Amino acid sequence: MLSRVANSLYWMSRYIERAESIARLVDVNLQLLLDFRSLDDAALDAHWLPIVQSSGDEDLFRKQQPRTTGQSVTEFLVFAAENPNSIVSSVGQARENARMVRDQVTAELWEEINRLYLFLHSPRARELWRENPSDFFRTIRNGSLLIQGLTDATVVRNEGWSFNMAGRYLERADKTSRILDVRHASLPARGLPTAAPSQADALGWSAVLRSCSAWDAYKALHGAEVQPALVAEFLLLSDEFPRSVRFCVRRLDGALRSISGVAEGRFCNDAEKLAGRLLAELQFSTADDIFDIGLHNYIDVAQAKLNAIGDALFQAYIFQPFQTPEEHELRQQEEQQQQVRFPVRPPSA
Amino acid sequence: MATSRPSPAAALPEAFRQYDTGKFFDEMMAPGGTVRPHYQHFLKHFGAVSPADFEAKRRAVDLAFLRQGVTFNVYGDSQGAERIFPFDLVPRIIPANEWEKLEAGLVQRITALNLFLHDIYHEQHILNDGTIPPHYVMSAKHFRREFVNVKVPGDIYIHICGTDIIRDDKGNYLVLEDNARCPSGVSYVLENRRALKRTFPEIFEAGGVRPVENYAAELLKVLNFSAPAGVAEPTVVLLTPGAYNSAYFEHTYLARQMGIEIVEGRDLLVRDQHVYMRTTKGLQPVHVIYRRIDDDFLDPTVFRKDSALGVPGLVNAYRAGNVSLANSIGTGVADDKVMYYFVPRIIKYYLDQEPLLPNVETYLASEEKDKQYMVENLDKLVVKAANEAGGYGMLMGPHATQAERDEFRTRILADPRNYIGQPMISLSRHPTHCEGEGFAGRHIDLRPFILYGEKTTIIPGGLTRVALRKGSLVVNSSQGGGSKETWVLYGNH
Numbered sequence: 001m002l003s004r005v006a007n008s009l010y011w012m013s014r015y016i017e018r019a020e021s022i023a024r025l026v027d028v029n030l031q032l033l034l035d036f037r038s039l040d041d042a043a044l045d046a047h048w049l050p051i052v053q054s055s056g057d058e059d060l061f062r063k064q065q066p067r068t069t070g071q072s073v074t075e076f077l078v079f080a081a082e083n084p085n086s087i088v089s090s091v092g093q094a095r096e097n098a099r100m101v102r103d104q105v106t107a108e109l110w111e112e113i114n115r116l117y118l119f120l121h122s123p124r125a126r127e128l129w130r131e132n133p134s135d136f137f138r139t140i141r142n143g144s145l146l147i148q149g150l151t152d153a154t155v156v157r158n159e160g161w162s163f164n165m166a167g168r169y170l171e172r173a174d175k176t177s178r179i180l181d182v183r184h185a186s187l188p189a190r191g192l193p194t195a196a197p198s199q200a201d202a203l204g205w206s207a208v209l210r211s212c213s214a215w216d217a218y219k220a221l222h223g224a225e226v227q228p229a230l231v232a233e234f235l236l237l238s239d240e241f242p243r244s245v246r247f248c249v250r251r252l253d254g255a256l257r258s259i260s261g262v263a264e265g266r267f268c269n270d271a272e273k274l275a276g277r278l279l280a281e282l283q284f285s286t287a288d289d290i291f292d293i294g295l296h297n298y299i300d301v302a303q304a305k306l307n308a309i310g311d312a313l314f315q316a317y318i319f320q321p322f323q324t325p326e327e328h329e330l331r332q333q334e335e336q337q338q339q340v341r342f343p344v345r346p347p348s349a
Numbered sequence: 350m351a352t353s354r355p356s357p358a359a360a361l362p363e364a365f366r367q368y369d370t371g372k373f374f375d376e377m378m379a380p381g382g383t384v385r386p387h388y389q390h391f392l393k394h395f396g397a398v399s400p401a402d403f404e405a406k407r408r409a410v411d412l413a414f415l416r417q418g419v420t421f422n423v424y425g426d427s428q429g430a431e432r433i434f435p436f437d438l439v440p441r442i443i444p445a446n447e448w449e450k451l452e453a454g455l456v457q458r459i460t461a462l463n464l465f466l467h468d469i470y471h472e473q474h475i476l477n478d479g480t481i482p483p484h485y486v487m488s489a490k491h492f493r494r495e496f497v498n499v500k501v502p503g504d505i506y507i508h509i510c511g512t513d514i515i516r517d518d519k520g521n522y523l524v525l526e527d528n529a530r531c532p533s534g535v536s537y538v539l540e541n542r543r544a545l546k547r548t549f550p551e552i553f554e555a556g557g558v559r560p561v562e563n564y565a566a567e568l569l570k571v572l573n574f575s576a577p578a579g580v581a582e583p584t585v586v587l588l589t590p591g592a593y594n595s596a597y598f599e600h601t602y603l604a605r606q607m608g609i610e611i612v613e614g615r616d617l618l619v620r621d622q623h624v625y626m627r628t629t630k631g632l633q634p635v636h637v638i639y640r641r642i643d644d645d646f647l648d649p650t651v652f653r654k655d656s657a658l659g660v661p662g663l664v665n666a667y668r669a670g671n672v673s674l675a676n677s678i679g680t681g682v683a684d685d686k687v688m689y690y691f692v693p694r695i696i697k698y699y700l701d702q703e704p705l706l707p708n709v710e711t712y713l714a715s716e717e718k719d720k721q722y723m724v725e726n727l728d729k730l731v732v733k734a735a736n737e738a739g740g741y742g743m744l745m746g747p748h749a750t751q752a753e754r755d756e757f758r759t760r761i762l763a764d765p766r767n768y769i770g771q772p773m774i775s776l777s778r779h780p781t782h783c784e785g786e787g788f789a790g791r792h793i794d795l796r797p798f799i800l801y802g803e804k805t806t807i808i809p810g811g812l813t814r815v816a817l818r819k820g821s822l823v824v825n826s827s828q829g830g831g832s833k834e835t836w837v838l839y840g841n842h
Contacts, residue, residue: 002616003627099418100592102601103611111416118415159629259629317629 008097013167015094020144021175027137054178116143165255173248184296233287246282270312362396386842387444435831454706464699466506491681508675516777529683534812536599559809565606571802583636619662622669714765723770730770809837
């Protein structure tokens with residue numbers, strides 16, 4: 001398969017997953033606010049800022065929005081075209097990537113991505129968001145789920161599929177870890193939390209679960225009492241829950257292996273090496289290990305590892321050196337000669 | 350009791366009773382208001398569709414095109430807006446006997462053009478014996494001197510040709526121009542058919558319409574046939590300028606229909622005069638390139654140096670015979686409107702036949718007598734630049750202002766090689782749904798697609814373009830044109 005095509009399929013799937021995650025996160029937190037009686041600016045800030053931080057775009061947000069309110073955060077995370085990770089931007093990117101490989105995606109899949117894109121750019125989108133935010137976010141989420149379902153139901157299980165899956169699970173692992181990180185301020189830097197969480201904290205942690213569609217699964221396992229340590233364990237280490245980091249890394253590892261055909265326990269490139277290592281680590285860790293390091297630190301490290309896997313995947317399959325080493329040397333020589341012939345003058349001259 | 354003959358209009362469906370053919374040749378209505386035989390079956394069913402139903406169907410089709418992304422990009426639009434190519438639901442119908450004549454004429458034409466291109470890039474008999482003055486070919490903008498004496502697979506230069514055909518006020522079919530470089534529009538032929546079948550399945554039943562769906566399969570056969578000698582299972586790719594090209598939808602559509610990779614210049618590279626594509630499994634050889642990029646952009650080391658779309662070294666690989674291109678390099682000379690003037694002569698020269706499909710009468714500004722006539726009769730003529738397309742670089746004399754005519758007179762006198770003149774043809778008209786007017790006559794043309802490989806194949810049908818603006822003769826999508834379905838019937842009615 002063409003490297004460029006593999007790259008587009010990978011990013012198409014990542015961006016769809018990203019849009020869905022943001023829709024969940026914002027929706028749940030808007031609803032959560034309904035449970036609080038009154039909130040001043042400081043309280044609003046404390047509520048929304050970690051959510052912006054979890055998207056990794058705090059600096060950009062500060063530049064664009066003077067105040068941290070539900071309105072400004074939603075605007076930034078949902079509609080802002082200037083935010084490359086907003087829902088509108090993500091769906092736009094997913095569509096752009098799908099468009100680059102129109103011949104490789106099924107007609108049903110393309111039409112659904114296109115439909116979601118056209119909806120977000122129609123006046124109806126903002127109308128719905130004003131009238132009924134919950135319905136608005138459900139539309140986005142359902143759009144993404146329909147796209148994923150169509151992928152599962154219509155796409156041939158070939159190499160392109162594996163790149164699609166690699167993108168989906170890498171993004172999902174990353175987003176689950178980020179959502180979990182939203183409430184880290186209520187925890188001690190290291191060690192298990194000693195006291196039971198306050199009522200407000202408990203609501204916050206249940207919002208984390210609901211942002212990951214994990215509320216029902218968690219309740220079935222641990223009952224209705226929300227304990228931060230159990231939430232973290234569930235979202236990081238569960239082997240069965242399809243949005244846990246461990247589950248996603250296992251799928252990611254599987255996708256990488258089906259691309260190369262290398263058996264489990266071995267590797268042929270850095271992406272496989274790093275994914276295998278991270279998986280082993282998640283498989284052989286307990287909640288105690290995580291809280292010894294501190295939840296926030298642990299998540300930070302895990303995110304860096306996920307990024308490294310993404311970079312290694314790009315190096316292994318997408319970016320192949322365009323020139324032989326000799327050609328590269330020749331070009332460098334030429335470039336240097338050019339510099340000698342046309343020296344750049346310092347600005348003062 | 351005296352019985353008066355019922356007026357023919359009374360037999361028409363309600364929506365067509367006010368239809369006015371004007372003083373034009375109308376595809377559907379014969380003079381006197383009777384429906385031509387090959388439209389009767391269609392009209393019987395179409396007349397049963399209520400106006401409200403029709404409106405609903407029309408909207409549904411537009412929406413479906415937008416959803417599927419059957420769109421073209423508008424150059425210079427900062428929003429990157431995608432528009433659908435307006436599609437009129439009333440199909441243009443061609444009976445079998447007319448199509449047979451068209452087909453024979455088109456086969457004759459592409460055969461002669463391929464012989465001509467081979468000749469001018471090799472022995473140049475037609476130039477040496479003075480049948481065509483050599484300076485016309487040598488000065489053609491798209492004549493590629495670099496390709497003289499280069500052998501191309503099967504001696505085929507034009508594999509895919511889109512020839513524009515019009516009908517005059519008597520209903521005669523005439524060739525308006527040949528598109529021998531990268532003709533586009535065939536995806537609309539296929540998509541329009543799909544849309545109309547979904548919209549009016551009942552009209553297709555027993556309608557006797559010949560299918561067009563095998564175009565992609567036929568195209569792939571031609572591409573496989575043109576593979577370099579000795580390659581048993583060639584890898585064929587489609588080379589596109591990229592997702593921002595106005596015809597990108599068509600490129601992906603065809604690639605998918607043929608099951609071949611669609612590549613951009615940056616996906617390919619040349620090693621030791623062989624072409625490879627970059628894949629996740631390393632480099633893989635490529636044997637045939639269906640290129641949708643003009644010559645100028647193919648290879649920055651040979652043609653335009655600033656082109657980032659092409660593949661450095663591609664032309665050398667092509668010269669070495671390790672990769673085939675469809676169409677071949679240098680076919681643009683056949684698109685030159687001055688060369689168009691000579692096509693009847695070319696047919697006579699190579700095939701010893703009279704042209705089955707006539708040209709529009711044409712004056713060459715570089716012939717002294719013609720030039721004289723042209724500058725004195727600009728108000729009667731259409732003047733065209735030799736190498737422009739898409740309705741640009743053109744003067745519609747009868748509709749132009751005096752200033753515009755003066756400007757063209759200066760241009761013609763300064764550079765006569767670059768201009769031709771033709772009488773204004775009043776194109777045939779076709780009933781077309783028009784906002785606020787119901788069904789009204791609009792001017793149309795026809796672009797069939799001809800495939801030239803082991804044998805010559807023409808899919809029965811083609812792109813019928815329609816000038817949606819009232820009175821307009823310009824059918825180009827960039828200038829208010831739309832498209833219609835083209836039905837070729839198995840029989841004559």
